[in-house]
Amino acid sequence: MSEAADKVERGEPVIRSAPMPSDMNSNGDIFGGWVLSQMDIAGGIVAARRSQGRTVTVAVDAMTFHQPIKVGDVVSIYARVIRVGRSSMAVRMETIVVRRLDPGEIKVTEGTFTYVAIDENGRPRPVPPEAQVS
Ligand SMILES: CC(C)(COP(=O)(O)OP(=O)(O)OC[C@H]1O[C@@H](n2cnc3c(N)ncnc32)[C@H](O)[C@@H]1OP(=O)(O)O)[C@@H](O)C(=O)NCCC(=O)NCCS
Structure with missing residues (x-):
């Protein structure tokens, strides 16, 4: 798929943030739980908007961590x-990062979360x- 088609498929970023040194694991990269929580927040926003009310997360499926996230990366969650x-x-x-000294976009995680309207x-x-x- 071309880069342009990939972007259309991905939609718009729901959350954009920058992890802090306090979010690091013992390898010096960003803790997986940090990005999972960012994805859960982003998915919850989209699910609440679509269902016009409260939702809860019921399942996390097909979660893949492709590459590490580093302190200084700008992290965007598309949902x-x-x-x-x-x-x-x-x-x-999908989680896309732009590294501090490199303008290219890197897909670091992807997954499918299921929410239930309550x-x-x-x-x-x-x-x-x-x-x-x-
Ligand atoms: C989500 C919750 C309200 C569903 O209650 P329930 O009694 O299982 O309800 P149901 O069996 O009627 O299922 C409701 C829907 O959830 C779906 N569902 C339930 N478990 C699922 C699972 N493990 N994976 C995917 N979908 C699931 C069902 O398929 C159903 O979908 P549908 O209405 O579109 O057909 C309940 O399980 C709950 O409160 N879980 C805790 C959620 C939570 O606290 N999340 C935050 C964790 S930190």
Whole structure:
């Protein structure tokens, strides 16, 4: 796939952040849990928007760490809903970094998280039909 097509497929970044030295593991790279939490936040934003309300994370699937994240990287999480069930939504995510001294984009992680739309009692509620943009 071309770089342009890849970007269209990926959608827009939902979160952009920069990890701190306190997010490092003992190898000097960024702790995997840090990027997982960033992905969960980004996916939660997209799922809440799509379902017009509260959601919870129910599963993390097909998670791959391709390359390390380093202190100084600018980290962008791209997320889009790829499947909607009755109450569940699968959100496909990619994490792209730009290193401090290198303008190129590097895909460092990807994964599919599943969220469930919940009501005020924490029970599953139906995901409403997608709002039409006029
Ligand atoms: C999410 C939760 C409300 C679902 O409750 P439940 O009694 O299992 O509800 P259901 O069996 O009706 O399943 C609801 C939906 O979740 C989906 N689901 C449940 N477990 C799943 C799993 N492991 N993977 C993917 N989808 C799952 C079901 O397929 C169903 O989807 P659909 O409505 O689109 O058909 C409940 O499991 C829960 O509260 N989990 C804890 C969530 C949480 O705290 N997350 C943060 C962790 S830090």
